[in-house]
Amino acid sequence: MIRKSPEAEIQTVRWSLFPVLTAAGLVLAGSGLFSGCYTLKQGAAMLGYLNRAVPLESLLEENALSEAEISDMEKNRLFVERIHDIRRFAMEDLGLVESKNYTKYVKIDRSYLAAVVSASAEDSFARHEWWFPVVGSVPYKGFFDPEDAKKERALLEKKGLDVWIRGVDAFSTLGWFEDPLYSYMRDYAPEQLANLVIHELLHATIFIKGQVQFNEELAEFVGSEGARLYMESRYGAESGEYRRMQNAGTDSAAFLAFIRELIAELDTVYRSGAARETVLQKKKEIIALAIERFDREYENRFQGESYRGFSKLPVNNAYLELYRLYYAEDDYFTRLYERSGRDLFAFIAAAKKLNGLRSAKKDPRGELEKALAR
Numbered sequence: 001m002i003r004k005s006p007e008a009e010i011q012t013v014r015w016s017l018f019p020v021l022t023a024a025g026l027v028l029a030g031s032g033l034f035s036g037c038y039t040l041k042q043g044a045a046m047l048g049y050l051n052r053a054v055p056l057e058s059l060l061e062e063n064a065l066s067e068a069e070i071s072d073m074e075k076n077r078l079f080v081e082r083i084h085d086i087r088r089f090a091m092e093d094l095g096l097v098e099s100k101n102y103t104k105y106v107k108i109d110r111s112y113l114a115a116v117v118s119a120s121a122e123d124s125f126a127r128h129e130w131w132f133p134v135v136g137s138v139p140y141k142g143f144f145d146p147e148d149a150k151k152e153r154a155l156l157e158k159k160g161l162d163v164w165i166r167g168v169d170a171f172s173t174l175g176w177f178e179d180p181l182y183s184y185m186r187d188y189a190p191e192q193l194a195n196l197v198i199h200e201l202l203h204a205t206i207f208i209k210g211q212v213q214f215n216e217e218l219a220e221f222v223g224s225e226g227a228r229l230y231m232e233s234r235y236g237a238e239s240g241e242y243r244r245m246q247n248a249g250t251d252s253a254a255f256l257a258f259i260r261e262l263i264a265e266l267d268t269v270y271r272s273g274a275a276r277e278t279v280l281q282k283k284k285e286i287i288a289l290a291i292e293r294f295d296r297e298y299e300n301r302f303q304g305e306s307y308r309g310f311s312k313l314p315v316n317n318a319y320l321e322l323y324r325l326y327y328a329e330d331d332y333f334t335r336l337y338e339r340s341g342r343d344l345f346a347f348i349a350a351a352k353k354l355n356g357l358r359s360a361k362k363d364p365r366g367e368l369e370k371a372l373a374r
Helices: 022-028 037-052 056-060 073-093 146-158 183-187 190-205 212-235 240-270 276-296 308-312 317-326 332-339 344-352 364-373
Strands: 002-004 011-013 104-106 114-121 130-132 136-138 141-143 161-168
Touching: 037 104, 037 141, 056 073, 056 104, 073 183, 073 190, 073 212, 114 146, 114 317, 136 212, 141 146, 146 161, 161 317, 190 212, 190 240, 190 344, 212 240, 212 317, 212 332, 212 344, 240 276, 240 317, 276 308, 332 364, 344 364
Parallel strands: 011 161
Antiparallel strands: 002 011, 114 141, 114 161, 130 136
């Protein structure tokens, strides 16, 4: 769905298509280990959450909960059981790294973990990037305090960039720490939880420094397909739960198709060689017409109501560039998965062989295909 976060001006995007955006928090991984105002502040905040984490089973101890939570014990029990089941599935059936990730729980008084800033040129889809130790260059910067994210946006906008702030549900610390669950996740549907856990465990299992696009596309694909397999194995392909997930997936695909149409239309203008003023004016007109078309054609495009709020968003290049980052325009991973026999365990096993890929000249896609062939 699309909604606003409690903090004004920060858009929290939570769709089944764009379910987590979780790896945006990779910029925080190990941040407490490095010098600098930003990394020290974010690292201290991250460690604060981790220090507050309690064993997941404490949700079942009445003396550890507030009165409101005690009255919700059945919900807690189902949440704990489901998380343990998803973790078993991810590690045993998919071969993701065995760890203690998602065995602890943090109570938090908002519906997202961090505010993440992304930026792009105003007249093209050229990404703005930040460089961090361990992870290298990344096209996003995370803040636990949303006010810090707003300050970063102001600085970037002064440079003439399009900027987008979004709330993210979680992040992977790439094995540096035990990643916890957060209280708002108790309300997630089974497929959302499965997607989140599998997506993040994939990052903890496979990470190639300097290959953000590949890392994100791979995690997005594995999270989505892993969640589908989990739902099929636990509920059955004919169940109401599985059909609900499939219907949401159909709407997600329709929304992605619409976004890709808009990106293609804008990219044609950006590559036209026209004067900057002309490009910016055409950009404004194209986005306005696309939003009008979206509302007019909504009933024909979508089955549910999850995307109604799109026309209220201040869409810009930074927002659209996120889809170019997380979803391969050529559906590469889906096609490769089909060609290699639709065995996700084997697919992940082959991808593990890419860990430690050093040469910047080596294409991780090509290396993955070689690993699958072997």
